[in-house]
Amino acid sequence: MSGGHDDRTVGSDAAAAPTDLPATKRVGIIGAGKLGMTLARTALAAGYEVAVASSRPAERIALSVDVLAPGAVASTVEDVADSADVIVLAVPVHRFRELRSDLFDGKILVDAMNYWPDTDGEDPELTAADGGSSVVVQAHFPGARVVKSLNQLGYHELDDYTRAPDAPDRIAVAAVGDDRLAVRAVMRLIDRLGFDPVDGGPLAKGKLLEPDGSPYAETLSADRLARRLSAR
Numbered sequence: 001m002s003g004g005h006d007d008r009t010v011g012s013d014a015a016a017a018p019t020d021l022p023a024t025k026r027v028g029i030i031g032a033g034k035l036g037m038t039l040a041r042t043a044l045a046a047g048y049e050v051a052v053a054s055s056r057p058a059e060r061i062a063l064s065v066d067v068l069a070p071g072a073v074a075s076t077v078e079d080v081a082d083s084a085d086v087i088v089l090a091v092p093v094h095r096f097r098e099l100r101s102d103l104f105d106g107k108i109l110v111d112a113m114n115y116w117p118d119t120d121g122e123d124p125e126l127t128a129a130d131g132g133s134s135v136v137v138q139a140h141f142p143g144a145r146v147v148k149s150l151n152q153l154g155y156h157e158l159d160d161y162t163r164a165p166d167a168p169d170r171i172a173v174a175a176v177g178d179d180r181l182a183v184r185a186v187m188r189l190i191d192r193l194g195f196d197p198v199d200g201g202p203l204a205k206g207k208l209l210e211p212d213g214s215p216y217a218e219t220l221s222a223d224r225l226a227r228r229l230s231a232r
């Protein structure tokens with residue numbers, strides 16, 4: 001993994017910057033709930049292949065996938081991990097430790113989870129993590145290329161605010177991570193999903209994107225989001 005640095009590149013031009021990674025074709029989503037299904041729909045609309053899994057057998061979620069994200073493939077966690085280029089983790093944060101630590105080795109893993117003790121229950125390790133929950137997620141999946149992103153907006157906003165790249169009211173979504181190429185790849189994904197990507201710096205900055213962080217659930221332009229993140 002490459003070391004983190006703190007540049008704050010913003011917007012579609014940044015997402016188009018060269019990278020040695022092939023373009024993402026298949027997005028995998030672990031978690032077939034409110035966020036997972038919304039992201040599945042958004043990714044399908046953006047032209048990606050999408051596979052969705054929960055902890056249950058694929059056939060147990062097939063109907064809801066057909067209804068809520070028609071075109072996505074109901075899958076198992078293992079198949080998603082094997083077949084997707086980028087995997088979004090959208091399970092309740094108190095449950096990510098149920099997943100095998102080597103499951104996402106070598107894969108870009110977008111941690112879209114938020115730690116909210118009121119709903120998740122008190123988790124001493126997450127509470128003590130100065131750098132936020134994604135640092136703990138990275139420690140649990142040491143071989144994964146963890147990027148925190150897609151966690152800032154509620155699922156309604158993700159549904160309602162997708163825009164073409166040149167739309168004047170396009171809002172921003174930040175990505176943070178220590179693996180800079182993985183952050184670039186996720187920024188491209190964000191751009192294609194319909195949001196302006198903002199590079200928020202290293203993974204430990206992810207704390208600013210969680211419920212106590214100021215940008216949470218606000219719909220901000222890329223410049224305003226980047227300024228907010230720089231100021232803290």
Ligand SMILES: NC(=O)c1ccc[n+]([C@@H]2O[C@H](COP(=O)([O-])OP(=O)(O)OC[C@H]3O[C@@H](n4cnc5c(N)ncnc54)[C@H](OP(=O)(O)O)[C@@H]3O)[C@@H](O)[C@H]2O)c1
Pocket residue numbers: 030031032033034035036053054055056077089090091092093095096098099112113114115150151152153154155156
């Ligand atoms: N809802 C939002 O607007 C929103 C926005 C930003 C971020 N987030 C974050 O996204 C995460 C998911 O939120 P949500 O609202 O989508 O929750 P949700 O509606 O309760 O859905 C959670 C999904 O995760 C699955 N799941 C749980 N444990 C699993 C495991 N070990 N392996 C595979 N799948 C598992 C659940 O299915 P089974 O229990 O059947 O496996 C369910 O499909 C949370 O961390 C939340 O903080 C949510």
